[in-house]
Amino acid sequence: MLGASKPEAIEVRVAAHSSMRGRCSQCHVACPGYDRLEQRRWQFVPLWNIPVWFVYAPRRVECPQHGVVVERIPWSDGKRPLTLAMMGFLARWARRLSWRETAEVFQVSWESVYRSVEWFVEWGLAHRVLSGIEAIGVDEIHWGHGLKADNFLTVIYQIDAGCRRLLWIGKRRTEKTLRLGLEALGPAVVPGAALCLQ
Ligand SMILES: [Zn+2]
Structure with missing residues (x-):
């Protein structure tokens, strides 16, 4: 409605x-109903920059x-508060804007952007071929205000010529974080690739 305030x-x-x-x-087979859980909300992709929420009581x-x-819910992954579509949306925008800008533009928390990128990267790790990676780079992302370890993320990229992609992200920037990341990438990547600390 013209002149009406934005919802x-x-x-x-x-x-x-x-x-x-x-x-x-678990197995996606249709089963007899048991009961219904409390109503939940999932954030969906915004329309005209208005936040959109799905509201549903899972069976x-x-x-x-x-x-x-719990029944299979096609737009949901476990307890995550964002729909799969929204996580894909934020993760794609986070490749073009900074994570902070992505959070501001789409009116979500920085945590939501981080979780979306993390989900996208995990999904990618499970579904793509990791062989043939020749060089990986490690970087850190700072967020929030302080300089505590909690305000940093460790990111591992593939940095081969012609293929630069995010392979893994983890909270904090400690040696332990990096070790977890290298373990997650596994022997297919790590021994063969030159590691570049940026
Ligand atoms: Zn089953």
Whole structure:
């Protein structure tokens, strides 16, 4: 409506189709219903820069194989408060803007941007081929105000000519963080690649 003030948020109330059974979140098989959990909210991609939230009370189902479990929710990953679409959206923008700018522009916390990039990188690690990486670089990202270890992230990149991509991120910038990162990348990457500390 012209002249109306901008709404603070759009809430999308999602309801399960009454004739369709929920699916087990482990094996994705349709199972008899068990009960319904409390309503939850997930942040979706903003429309016209207005924050959008999905609101839904997940069902629990009784799977013959996995027992009573939460149903599979196609837009959700576990307890994460952002939809998969929003995590992909933020992670992609975080490659073009700084993480801080991404958080400001899309009115989310810095933590949400960090979690989205982390989720995207983890997903990538599980789904892509890591062989043939010749050089990896380690860098740090500072956020927040202080200079405490908690205000830094350690990031590991592939920095081969023609292929620069984020491979791993972890909280803090300690030796332990770096060791965890190198372990996560595994022997396919680490012994073969030259490590460049930036
Ligand atoms: Zn199951």
